[in-house]
Amino acid sequence: MKPWENNIRRVEPYVPGEQPKYKDIIKLNTNENPYPPAPAVFEAAAGLDTSMYRKYPDPACDILREALAENYGVTSDNVFVGVGSDDVLSMIFLTFFNSKKPILFPDITYSFYSVWAEVYGIPYKRPALDENFNIKAEDYYEENGGVVIANPNAPTGIYRNLDFIRDILEHNQDVIVVVDEAYIDFAGESAVKLLEEYENLIVVQTFSKSKSMAGMRIGMAIAGKELIKALNDVKYSVNSYTMNMPSLVMGTAAAKSNEYYKEITAKIVATRERTVEELNKLDFECLPSGANFVFAKHKNIPGVDIYEYLRQNKVFVRRFNAPRIEDYLRITIGTDAEMDRLFELLGEYL
Numbered sequence: 001m002k003p004w005e006n007n008i009r010r011v012e013p014y015v016p017g018e019q020p021k022y023k024d025i026i027k028l029n030t031n032e033n034p035y036p037p038a039p040a041v042f043e044a045a046a047g048l049d050t051s052m053y054r055k056y057p058d059p060a061c062d063i064l065r066e067a068l069a070e071n072y073g074v075t076s077d078n079v080f081v082g083v084g085s086d087d088v089l090s091m092i093f094l095t096f097f098n099s100k101k102p103i104l105f106p107d108i109t110y111s112f113y114s115v116w117a118e119v120y121g122i123p124y125k126r127p128a129l130d131e132n133f134n135i136k137a138e139d140y141y142e143e144n145g146g147v148v149i150a151n152p153n154a155p156t157g158i159y160r161n162l163d164f165i166r167d168i169l170e171h172n173q174d175v176i177v178v179v180d181e182a183y184i185d186f187a188g189e190s191a192v193k194l195l196e197e198y199e200n201l202i203v204v205q206t207f208s209k210s211k212s213m214a215g216m217r218i219g220m221a222i223a224g225k226e227l228i229k230a231l232n233d234v235k236y237s238v239n240s241y242t243m244n245m246p247s248l249v250m251g252t253a254a255a256k257s258n259e260y261y262k263e264i265t266a267k268i269v270a271t272r273e274r275t276v277e278e279l280n281k282l283d284f285e286c287l288p289s290g291a292n293f294v295f296a297k298h299k300n301i302p303g304v305d306i307y308e309y310l311r312q313n314k315v316f317v318r319r320f321n322a323p324r325i326e327d328y329l330r331i332t333i334g335t336d337a338e339m340d341r342l343f344e345l346l347g348e349y350l
């Protein structure tokens with residue numbers, strides 16, 4: 001062993017969902033949106049002046065933050081943006097979780113949280129979800145170094161209303177509470193409403209799911225000015241130019257296309273409800289979903305068998321080989337035609 005090998009920071013990395021290279025597949029494995037981004041995004045893309053790429057982009061990301069601030073009814077110094085919410089969350093972990101006490105997040109949740117905690121050396125604890133896969137608020141009453149809650153949670157899809165979030169906040173006034181709302185547009189009320197009351201709250205959202213722009217990598221945090229300032233100080237200490245120019249321009253166009261996004265979100269929610277009905281008919285149990293996916297388990301057949309069968313038939317879904325959820329499939333809501341193909345295949349197999 002070489003001496004320098006002892007100094008390598010070794011981590012077990014997050015494993016993203018597969019992005020298969022071939023075309024004729026139905027891809028229901030990474031919660032992408034089946035519909036295109038808003039027409040204004042295409043117009044913005046066509047209008048990009050590529051000769052401007054020789055210059056650095058605006059490090060403050062003003063146009064995007066201003067458009068987002070208007071949507072949330074806040075000012076732009078309440079908004080932080082980054083390269084997907086993964087980048088934003090990673091900056092949040094680095095900035096705010098600097099205590100010797102463990103941060104808390106559920107045992108079953110977005111699996112990136114423990115990866116960031118590991119890479120930044122942040123102690124953490126993962127209270128178990130209850131038997132219905134609900135987060136137990138009482139588990140978050142103990143002393144801690146911070147709290148991270150995905151709402152809706154992933155990969156369960158379960159949404160909890162603002163009374164639940166308020167309960168967590170009431171019991172955690174001395175630490176930063178992060179609510180990761182990657183799927184909120186498919187669910188219900190956002191915790192952005194609570195920002196005026198709780199200055200230790202940070203709400204994180206993304207353009208990857210409801211805004212249909214996973215490929216552009218845009219995420220944001222909304223919080224009080226002081227917290228946003230602290231986040232920016234860390235960002236400028238790591239990489240000032242996180243957002244590229246096309247993302248800023250196209251993201252701004254998307255942020256101004258609320259009517260279009262309401263329409264496609266409603267379509268996805270309708271398809272989700274139909275999907276749950278069809279899966280129930282096929283003897284699946286689905287957790288109540290407030291997301292653009294369902295988390296479903298067949299009553300008799302192991303999840304891995306169904307997963308492999310679908311894969312052989314070019315339908316990709318996601319499965320997590322982890323305790324309590326190994327028989328569940330996380331199925332992204334695609335177009336109606338894509339879901340019909342899934343039901344057809346399952347009908348032939350079961």
Ligand SMILES: *Cc1c(COP(=O)(O)O)cnc(C)c1O
Pocket residue numbers: 031083084085086087110150154180182205206207208214217218219
């Ligand atoms: C998809 C997802 C993210 C990351 O999204 P980005 O593409 O990085 O914006 C973060 N949190 C949860 C819970 C997600 O499902």
